[in-house]
Amino acid sequence: xxxxxxxxxxxxxxxxxxxxxxxAISLGLGIIVAVPLSVVLMKFKRIAKVVIAIASMLQTIPAxxxxxxxxxxxxxxxxxxxxxxxxxxLMPILRNTYVGLTDVNQDTIDSARGLGMTNMQxxxxxxxxxxxxxxxxxxxxxxIYVIAWATLASYIGAGGLxxxxxxxxxxxxxxxxxxxxxxxxILALLTDYLLGKLERKLTPKGI
Amino acid sequence: xxxxxPAVEFRDVSKIYPKMKNAAVKHISFKIEKxxxxxxxxxSGSGKTTLMRMINRMNSVTKxxxxxxxxxxxxxxxxxLRRHIGYVIQNNGLMPHxxxxxxxxxxxxxxxxxxDKLAGEAQKLIKMAELPESYLDRYPTELSGGQQQRIGxxxxxxxxxxxxxxxxxxxxxxxxxxxxLQNLIQNLQVxxxxxxxxxxxxxDEALKLAxxxxxxHDGQLIQVGTPDQILHHPANDxxxxxxxxxxxxxxxxxxxxxxxxMLTNPTKIDLGASLTDxxxxxxxxxxxTLLVVDNGDHLKGYISIDDLxxxxxxxxxxxxxxxxxxGTVGPEEYLRDNxxxxxxxxxxxxxxxxxxxxxxxxxxxxxxxxxxxxxxxxDKSRLQNTSEKEAK
Ligand SMILES: Nc1ncnc2c1ncn2[C@@H]1O[C@H](COP(=O)(O)OP(=O)(O)OP(=O)(O)O)[C@@H](O)[C@H]1O
Ligand SMILES: [Mg+2]
Numbered sequence: 001x002x003x004x005x006x007x008x009x010x011x012x013x014x015x016x017x018x019x020x021x022x023x024a025i026s027l028g029l030g031i032i033v034a035v036p037l038s039v040v041l042m043k044f045k046r047i048a049k050v051v052i053a054i055a056s057m058l059q060t061i062p063a064x065x066x067x068x069x070x071x072x073x074x075x076x077x078x079x080x081x082x083x084x085x086x087x088x089x090l091m092p093i094l095r096n097t098y099v100g101l102t103d104v105n106q107d108t109i110d111s112a113r114g115l116g117m118t119n120m121q122x123x124x125x126x127x128x129x130x131x132x133x134x135x136x137x138x139x140x141x142x143x144i145y146v147i148a149w150a151t152l153a154s155y156i157g158a159g160g161l162x163x164x165x166x167x168x169x170x171x172x173x174x175x176x177x178x179x180x181x182x183x184x185x186i187l188a189l190l191t192d193y194l195l196g197k198l199e200r201k202l203t204p205k206g207i
Numbered sequence: 208x209x210x211x212x213p214a215v216e217f218r219d220v221s222k223i224y225p226k227m228k229n230a231a232v233k234h235i236s237f238k239i240e241k242x243x244x245x246x247x248x249x250x251s252g253s254g255k256t257t258l259m260r261m262i263n264r265m266n267s268v269t270k271x272x273x274x275x276x277x278x279x280x281x282x283x284x285x286x287x288l289r290r291h292i293g294y295v296i297q298n299n300g301l302m303p304h305x306x307x308x309x310x311x312x313x314x315x316x317x318x319x320x321x322x323d324k325l326a327g328e329a330q331k332l333i334k335m336a337e338l339p340e341s342y343l344d345r346y347p348t349e350l351s352g353g354q355q356q357r358i359g360x361x362x363x364x365x366x367x368x369x370x371x372x373x374x375x376x377x378x379x380x381x382x383x384x385x386x387x388l389q390n391l392i393q394n395l396q397v398x399x400x401x402x403x404x405x406x407x408x409x410x411d412e413a414l415k416l417a418x419x420x421x422x423x424h425d426g427q428l429i430q431v432g433t434p435d436q437i438l439h440h441p442a443n444d445x446x447x448x449x450x451x452x453x454x455x456x457x458x459x460x461x462x463x464x465x466x467x468x469m470l471t472n473p474t475k476i477d478l479g480a481s482l483t484d485x486x487x488x489x490x491x492x493x494x495x496t497l498l499v500v501d502n503g504d505h506l507k508g509y510i511s512i513d514d515l516x517x518x519x520x521x522x523x524x525x526x527x528x529x530x531x532x533x534g535t536v537g538p539e540e541y542l543r544d545n546x547x548x549x550x551x552x553x554x555x556x557x558x559x560x561x562x563x564x565x566x567x568x569x570x571x572x573x574x575x576x577x578x579x580x581x582x583x584x585x586d587k588s589r590l591q592n593t594s595e596k597e598a599k
Contacts, residue, residue, distance in 0.1 A: 105303075107296060108300075108301075110265070111294065111300040113265065113289070114265055114294035115294055116286050116287070116288075116289035116291075117317065118286050121317070126302065129304050130304055205304070206303050206304050206305070206306070206347065206348060
């Protein structure tokens with residue numbers, strides 16, 4: 001254990017940072033795209049079904065295959081990894097946000113509109129706050145996926161904790177495998193915990 | 208003279224929802240004056256909500272025109288129009304994620320009122336809702352349904368809206384809570400002089416609250432009138448069924464006029480007749496008094512057997528013993544207004560005279576018996592009949 005830290009301590013910090021960096025950007029992009037997309041899809045229910053079906057399909061592609069597919073288009077490194085993980089993160093956020101928004105009480109919306117809210121006010125002050133718990137559940141789910149799968153990004157040269165694991169596998173060194181896996185698990189749990197706190201903060205009282 | 212501009216006017220309005228063949232509302236025209244409490248009533252699907260929501264452009268108008276304050280609603284910006292028209296719906300009209308305070312000042316905030324004015328407004332309105340000020344910081348789920356709807360009602364007044372739309376606002380409340388809210392809205396309406404458009408399918412509610420009742424059926428306008436007009440002159444069986452048997456028979460009793468129950472052949476005698484004639488007539492008709500008329504049939508008074516006996520044969524003519532002091536009723540007067548007067552008189556009847564003082568009939572105590580009988584037993588005997596039928 002201590003030999004692992006002595007040998008790989010500084011490397012561990014760099015790889016963990018890379019893991020966080022790749023995951024955070026992918027997830028951030030996922031949120032930025034999926035949430036507004038769901039809001040727009042609310043207006044076009046029929047198109048919504050198609051889009052959600054496509055997003056589900058993307059999710060069924062094995063992660064390694066998706067990463068490999070990126071190479072001819074974007075080469076190797078962080079960019080293709082982030083694009084692949086971003087595509088993965090879309091689905092849970094998209095579906096949850098869509099369901100959350102659809103489930104907002106129609107009477108509440110009707111009343112808000114009847115009192116004179118603009119469409120934008122309706123989305124920002126009524127729809128999204130009321131759907132917040134469901135949206136956040138989707139984001140938490142995506143976050144865990146993305147952090148776990150970011151490990152595979154090492155396979156196309158994006159770095160991250162996956163480097164330890166892949167090295168460990170090829171060199172038969174279990175301490176490297178654990179040294180990569182345990183921080184990933186801790187990272188995932190910690191993220192979920194922090195997002196849970198954020199969820200409580202963002203969810204309006206009274207619902 | 209400048210013509211008064213109605214608060215709302217429908218001009219030949221029809222509404223066809225997209226992809227629907229039939230119109231939800233067909234060729235409707237009527238006016239709602241300022242200060243009216245207008246109830247839209249009809250069975251489910253009759254188009255009440257559709258019609259009401261065209262006023263604040265929550266629904267578009269397919270054909271015809273809807274005018275608010277004399278201007279076509281299409282000429283207003285819909286968002287702005289809605290901010291100046293109160294809106295209350297049956298359920299969950301409050302924003303669950305906002306405190307009562309935030310809910311109440313929602314519209315003033317949208318209208319960008321200054322902060323200090325907002326605080327005062329919230330306090331003023333919670334008082335109006337007859338709820339304690341401490342409730343301002345609660346969330347809607349922490350209030351009972353009735354309390355929530357009180358907030359819903361006052362919220363619709365928060366920006367001094369003069370016109371308020373309410374869609375079955377008390378439909379989900381128990382009868383006692385509903386009544387207290389009806390009183391609240393009625394007081395506010397009278398006190399503040401608001402115009403209210405109120406959708407309901409409860410005729411009792413409509414008759415209690417409305418100054419104008421609009422009856423709809425299948426998207427068509429069936430009748431417009433005051434509660435009295437609707438109650439006493441229902442346009443057709445549909446309106447009658449909305450009112451209900453019990454209320455109708457009650458109303459019928461309320462509207463029985465003197466002419467409906469009077470006897471039209473009273474025993475009467477001419478002013479110039481002799482007392483001998485009078486005595487014969489009394490014997491023939493087995494009565495102890497006679498009404499006295501002149502040759503134009505104008506009622507002059509009455510004579511009684513007591514006076515006749517006492518003065519006979521000193522006096523010889525009816526006019527000699529005539530008693531001119533006697534109460535009368537008019538044929539168009541309501542029986543209910545004269546009931547006790549007729550009953551309490553120790554005479555057995557009261558003469559009915561028209562506006563020329565002509566004698567047209569009498570109301571006897573006996574004829575009142577029938578009316579009372581029908582009022583008290585009318586419904587019950589009907590009930591008994593049906594239960595007998597069911598027993599078989
Ligand atoms: N959004 C809509 N799209 C299509 N048809 C509609 C829509 N809203 C109402 N309708 C139809 O229009 C007719 C009138 O409906 P409306 O809601 O105005 O009735 P209502 O009198 O308010 O009934 P209720 O007492 O049940 O509320 C009904 O036949 C209804 O099915
Ligand atoms: Mg309705």
